[in-house]
Amino acid sequence: MECYQCIQAGITREAAGLCHHCSAALCLEHICAVEDPITLSHVMAPSVVLAKRARVLLCSICKAALEQPCAEEMVFGNVAR
Numbered sequence: 176m177e178c179y180q181c182i183q184a185g186i187t188r189e190a191a192g193l194c195h196h197c198s199a200a201l202c203l204e205h206i207c208a209v210e211d212p213i214t215l216s217h218v219m220a221p222s223v224v225l226a227k228r229a230r231v232l233l234c235s236i237c238k239a240a241l242e243q244p245c246a247e248e249m250v251f252g253n254v255a256r
C-alpha cells in the first residue's frame with residue numbers, strides 16, 4: 176500500500192502504517208504516533224490511569240482534529256477521568 180498523503184502530493188511512497196481514525200495508509204514521514212492512556216474503570220472506586228500507555232497511529236489531519244478541546248474523550252472513550 177502507498178501513503179495516502181504522499182499520493183495527494185503527487186509522490187509515491189510505501190506506507191508504514193494506517194491511521195487509526197480514517198484508515199488512510201501513511202509513510203513514516205506522515206504518520207503520527209500518539210500515546211493513548213489506558214484507564215481502568217471500577218464501579219466502586221475512582222478510575223485508574225495505568226503507567227504504560229498504548230500507541231495509536233494517526234495521520235496529521237486526524238491528529239489535529241482529535242487534539243481539539245474535548246475531542247479526546249469522544250474518540251478514545253475515556254469518559255471517566
Ligand SMILES: [Zn+2]
Nearest residue numbers: 178181202205
Ligand atoms: Zn507520506
Ligand SMILES: [Zn+2]
Nearest residue numbers: 194197234237
Ligand atoms: Zn486519519
